[in-house]
Amino acid sequence: MKKNKPKFKQIIDAAVEVIAENGYHSSQVSKIAKKAGVADGTIYLYFKNKEDILVSLFQEKMGQFIEKIEQETTSKQSAEQKLLTLIQTHFEQLAADHHLAIVTQLELRQSNKELRQKINHVLKRYLNVIDQIVEEGVEEELFRSGLDRRLVRQMIFGTMDETVTNWVMKEQKYNIEEQAKEVHSLIVNGLARHDK
Amino acid sequence: MKKNKPKFKQIIDAAVEVIAENGYHSSQVSKIAKKAGVADGTIYLYFKNKEDILVSLFQEKMGQFIEKIEQETTSKQSAEQKLLTLIQTHFEQLAADHHLAIVTQLELRQSNKELRQKINHVLKRYLNVIDQIVEEGVEEELFRSGLDRRLVRQMIFGTMDETVTNWVMKEQKYNIEEQAKEVHSLIVNGLARHDK
Amino acid sequence: MKKNKPKFKQIIDAAVEVIAENGYHSSQVSKIAKKAGVADGTIYLYFKNKEDILVSLFQEKMGQFIEKIEQETTSKQSAEQKLLTLIQTHFEQLAADHHLAIVTQLELRQSNKELRQKINHVLKRYLNVIDQIVEEGVEEELFRSGLDRRLVRQMIFGTMDETVTNWVMKEQKYNIEEQAKEVHSLIVNGLARHDK
Amino acid sequence: MKKNKPKFKQIIDAAVEVIAENGYHSSQVSKIAKKAGVADGTIYLYFKNKEDILVSLFQEKMGQFIEKIEQETTSKQSAEQKLLTLIQTHFEQLAADHHLAIVTQLELRQSNKELRQKINHVLKRYLNVIDQIVEEGVEEELFRSGLDRRLVRQMIFGTMDETVTNWVMKEQKYNIEEQAKEVHSLIVNGLARHDK
DNA sequence: CATGAATGAGTCTTCATTCAT
DNA sequence: AATGAATGAAGACTCATTCAT
The missing domain is CATH 1.10.10.60 (Homeodomain-like)
Known part of the structure; x- marks a missing residue:
């Protein structure tokens, strides 16, 4: 190989x-x-060609990225903890490699449809991790039942992705890792007050 | 002009x-x-040049897009209603113009950093609308106080954006407008059960 | 056009x-x-592309080349005269344009199979002219009946072509037009003595 | 060596x-x-380099080719018989090795001027064999005297070469060996009737 | 003798932009 | 204002050849 x-x-x-x-x-x-x-x-x-560098780059780096997240999350007890760890590890890893953050959040999106689909294929593994955590949360009765799994996944991934992209576009001038807890809270609790 | x-x-x-x-x-x-x-x-x-077509395209189409959202939301009573209307109108408009949906969700992202910043400039107006609704929600005591406005905005926009992008990538084979309510619920209530 | x-x-x-x-x-x-x-x-x-220059070059130049030969030959009385005129006009035209001679006899043969077939398509018109003269010669009873038309055509074209190629390879140092009569005689009479 | x-x-x-x-x-x-x-x-x-493979290929294969023709022809009695044998052996050998036929008739012609001159050098030995047969024929008074040796050689080689090339281009779909006699007749007798 | 990984020179083609009409 | 023929810079990729092992 x-x-x-x-x-x-x-x-x-x-x-x-x-x-x-x-x-x-x-x-x-x-x-x-x-x-x-x-x-x-x-x-x-x-x-094989220039595009293949990009695909391989994404596979290689995202492979490691996802593996790390899988490792970190499995050891946690509850779905909520796992979700927090996932968000933290996601932010941590991109914060640790500024170049990679720029490439994944900005530059790699400038690719054509074909490349985008190959990238999505790699991402599926990540989305599966998210799905499993949500599943666990529902089973543990921490999360509501009746959630549309796809929408949940999109909320989680979309929120993290948008958060990282904004941080990269602001030239990484603030500490994104500090935001993991609040992002987690927003995802778990939403905007509403629940104390009334 | x-x-x-x-x-x-x-x-x-x-x-x-x-x-x-x-x-x-x-x-x-x-x-x-x-x-x-x-x-x-x-x-x-x-x-002025090719890029200017794209910037103008985005300004023109997004201008109308945001205007419609502004119109629809102002008449609503509560922040929650406004947020729902925003999500519905967002989905509605992209569902009504398939070409535009493809262009904004996929094709326009393949542009360089400079163009992306001009696009973000246009988007600011939209993000302001979101911010105001959140502000209202907090004042109305529907939403929690102490929310990080930027993170909230990223959650709302990121979730909608990811949802629309997924729908476009699935070649718009399902009805996205039907999902507005659930997206709204996820954003407002999060994943957690609040009944215990 | x-x-x-x-x-x-x-x-x-x-x-x-x-x-x-x-x-x-x-x-x-x-x-x-x-x-x-x-x-x-x-x-x-x-x-369309580089190869298309070559194909067009051949069509353009060979079109004129063949047209001239058609014009010159039709006015002649007998098949023998027509054949002589064809050979003379063939030699004359290439002698008059040294560059074209080099290109058709040497350089254009360095092309791939596809281009060669397009070139052959153009040449068909020329081969038809030869065929008609032979046909006439047979009808006039100047030429033997029972000749294999394809072989005859190959003898006539092959002999002229080889003669011109040799002349080009010798850097056109002798006068090829002077050889038309003898080439004609060889083609019509062959090598043998027929006087015995 | x-x-x-x-x-x-x-x-x-x-x-x-x-x-x-x-x-x-x-x-x-x-x-x-x-x-x-x-x-x-x-x-x-x-x-030495890529071109040297081609030159060596041609020397090697053409050396054998010409040797065979020399062997077969020397034993024949008359120049006419020798010429017929030459044509037959020429056709036979190429018919027996389809790959070689394609390479010598089509592919090797796609080479540059320099290579082509080396190839011609190898061919000289073959042309000498032809010259000798013609010489013999003239001495035997079977062939006309006063023939331009170079033109005769070009007629003989050109006719055979054109015939083989056409056969290769028609993907060798007919039997070329059967045509040796008629090619020989055309070369010896030409097109004209000699019976009147 | 044999290997095969590494080299880097060389070229066709595309397409945003200009400008004479 | 409108045209569209002409421009020319720019870059991915191939493959003959080398040389350290």
Whole structure:
């Protein structure tokens, strides 16, 4: 498997940097090759074409991203705790890698329909994790029954995604990790007062 | 002001159609000109450059979009009602114009950072509407006090946006308008049971 | 029809020159454009792609070539005279345009199977002229009956073609037009003595 | 001499196959190496460069080709018989090796001027055989005296070559060996009736 | 002798934009 | 105001060849 070769990772890391710094449309293959310290042609020994770099980048980085979230969440007791951990880990990881945050939140969205579908395929695994936590929450009777699973998933993912995108667009000038608890609270409790 | 000229609208409508049908990257200026029934050069009498078509498109269409939402919401009594109306009107309008839905949810996101910031500028007006409703809700003591306004806005917008994007990606095969109530409920009440 | 446009001919003439001087493989589109005095992109307003320049070149030049031969031959009385005129006109025309001779005899043969078939399609018209002359010769009882038409055509064309190619490869250092009569004699009478 | 090494022949045979099957322009060195069962680099232990494979291929295969023709013709009595044998053996050998026929008649002509001259050098030996037969025929007073030797050679070679090329282009759907006698008759007797 | 990973020069084509009419 | 022919910059990808092992 080529993925064990050092140049594969080398090129992907170079791609993340180059795309984060120059934007998607100014990220020529030659620029990525230069940053990776390989010849242009070498790129094509490890990737089918330019788009394949992006798909592989997303698979590689998101794979690790999701794995980390899976690890962190499974050990938690309740669905609520798991959800909080998921949000925290999601924010943490992107906060820890600014380049990756830019690439996933902004630059990678500038891709065509085909690439977008491949990206969505990778994301499915993440969405499954969310679904399971919701399922657990319902079983534990912490969450309401009768929730539309798809809508719930969209609320959770949409809220986190929008929150991260805004943070990236504000040039990451504030600490997003601090917001995990409040995001969690909003998702779990909504806007309404429940004390009356 | 050039915006009153019929060709201005003609070109923008052609752009929406062409982009929705061909995707952002296959939407050449010449294709838009052809669909609009004008010469390529004519485009440049009404728009500074290609990006300006997109910005104008977004301003024009989103302007109407937001206006409609403003109109519909102001007449409602409570913040909760206003929020529901906002969600319903948001979904309604995109459901009514499939081409526009594709363009705003998918194709326009493939633009560079600069364009994205102009788009965000247009969106601010919409986000203000949301902010006001939340503010009202807090004043009415329907919503919790102490909410982080930015996070709330991101939850509301993120959830709606993700919901519409998923619907567009599923090729609009189900009725999104029917989901407004449940989305509203999720946003207002969150996931948790509040009956215990 | 684009063929009436001056730039169409301009580009084709430039292509003949460039290919004759540089050889097929060193004839970049940009070189042809430069010689034609147009921008690279202009080429693509008149031709689908690089190969289309070559096909069009052959159609244009061979069309004229064959037309001239048709004109010259029809006025002649006997099949023998027509055949002589055909050979003379064939040699004459290539002798008159050294660049074209190089391109048709050497450079255009370096093309792929697809292009070669398009070239053969153009040549069919020429082969038909040959066939008709042979047919006439047989009817006039100047030529033997029972001749395999295809083989005859191949002998006539093959002999002329090989003769011109050799002349081009010898850098056109001798006068090929002077050889028309002898070639004609060889084709009509063959090698054998017929006086015994 | 490297030519006695088995890999030399192995690579040449692979080249014939690959070129016949894929066409000249799709016959990369790596493809030939793979078919030959050697590493890409190994090619360069036996051949100076890619062109050298082609030149060697032609020398190797044409050497055998011409040798066979020399053997078959020398034993014949008259020039006429020798010529017939030459034509028959020419057709026979190409009919027996379809791949070689494709390569010599079509694919190898797609080479540059330099390669073409090396190929012509190899062909000279064949043309000498033809010249000698014609010379003999003249001495035997079977053929006319006063023939232009070069033109005769061009007629003979051109006719055979054109005949084989047409047969290859028709995908070798008919039996070319059956045509040797008639080609011979055309070359010896020409088109004219000689009975009057 | 043999390997095959790495190299990097080379080119066709697209398309936003201009400007003479 | 409108046209549309012409421009030319820009970039992904291929593949013959090398050389460290």
